Amino acid sequence: MNIREVGAEFTRREIMPHLDQWEDDGRLPRELHLAAAKQGLLGVGFPEEVGGQGGDLIDTTDLQEGMFEAGASSGLMSALFTHGIALPHIVSTGLATGNTDLVDRFVRPTLAGEMIGSLGVTEPGGGSDVAGIRTTARRDGDHYVINGAKTYITSGTRADFVTTAVRTGEAGAHGLSLIVVEAGTPGFTVDRSLRKMGWHCSDTAELSYVDVRVPAANLVGEENAGFYYIAEQFVVERIALAVHAYGIAGRALELTAQWCRDRETFGKPLIRNQTVQHTLVEMRRQVEVARTYAREVARRHVAGENVIAEACLAKQTACDAATYVVDKAVQLHGGAGYMHGTEVERHYRDARLLPIGGGATEVLADLAAKLLGYTR
Structure with a gap:
């Protein structure tokens, strides 16, 4: 296989x-x-x-x-x-x-599946503005002392370690570092597990760092190079979220097409109605466009091209497709689609996060405009 x-x-x-x-x-x-x-x-x-x-x-x-x-x-x-x-x-x-x-x-x-790791970037005071991180790490001999807070951290309640973005230098992007903080380190706590609209099986944490002493050996790469390390992975993260978007959209489409074949209304299968057929076609069109474009951007990235702007566009294209498709999936399922526990209802809830995570759509549109030369 x-x-x-x-x-x-x-x-x-x-x-x-x-x-x-x-x-x-x-x-x-x-x-x-x-x-x-x-x-x-x-x-x-x-x-x-x-x-x-x-x-x-x-x-x-x-x-x-x-x-x-x-x-x-x-x-x-x-x-x-x-x-x-x-x-x-x-x-x-x-x-x-x-x-x-x-x-x-x-x-x-x-x-090997023996540990679970997470990434701690987002803070209570800001998300997409990575350069504005306030959590600090002060060097003290062979250790760093970390103080601050993180929120919306995926897998944070189960994590054995958190790759944490901290400020070790000047204000702005050039003063950030990444330090691995292990669960159980004194002063490092999971303040609470956050309940969400969707992504229910994905635990999300609010983390607190109070005078957390971490060995200097846990510094990732060079001090004050953290923003570069984070930004280097943005393209992959955004393409991955695009795959999430068109992936669940494609699944919702297949479930809905089958439902429309099986469901009878007014003496005939639902799919015999032309308006239903046209809706399914439009759902398919949006899924295929999103998949084709995202995969092409992925191919170009693997080939070594600079596709930062294109990754932003691919994510938005896929998120727009997912938003449309899962909404129509629930609509065509009728009351069954609104019931908690049905698969299309789950995809509907989960899809809402995708235009926010990995950089909000509005922030990425602004970044793409700058990269594509549309700001002057």
Whole structure:
């Protein structure tokens, strides 16, 4: 089987029988990470020399598409693959410098399903403005002392470590660093688990750092280079969220088309109505446009092209498609689509976060305008 088929089969076997329960629980079991690692899924897109399976963004896109096609939710994918935003900075700096201490301590166990990592960037006072981070890390001998707070942290309540963005220098982008903070470190606490409109099976935390002493060895790469490390991963994160968007849209479309074939109204299948047919066609058009464009941007990124602006556009295109498609899916399901626990209802809730996460649509449109030369 290819990677898409492996992901789909894993989803049907290990995820779909339990997803409703995990939604109610508000979290995924750690055993799922172990199972995904055993199947070779967690390491896709990570180099073999750090414990990964190899491959690139195209491979991770194929894997995610297969899982979405089989029914995986956006919330589940965010929780199971949070290491996709927690580890890349550690991997890239470790390979570049030859210092593999953090790789050995955090990357390998995470890709083996033995640890869970998360990324701590967003703060109570701001989200998309990464350069405005206020959490501080003051050097004190062989340690950093961290003070501040993070919020909306995906997998934060289950995480064994948080790759945390902190201010170690001057104001603005050039004074930020990344430091790995381990769960259980004195002063580092999960203040609360946050309840959300969607992504119910993806635990989300509010974190507090009060005089947290972390070994200086936990610094990721160079001091004050954190903004660059974070920005370097933005393209991949935004394409991944585009895959989430058109992935759940495609699944919602297939569920809806089947529902319209099976559902009878006024003595005939719902799908026999021309207005329903046209709606399904439009849903399909938007899914295919979003998929084709996002995959092309992914291909260009893998080829080494600068596609920062295009990744913003791909994410917005896919999010717009998802917003339209899941809304029509609920509408065509009628009352059944509005019932909690139905799959299209879950996708409807989950889709609402996607234009916000990874950079709000309005912020990314502003960035794209600057990059494309449309500001003067």
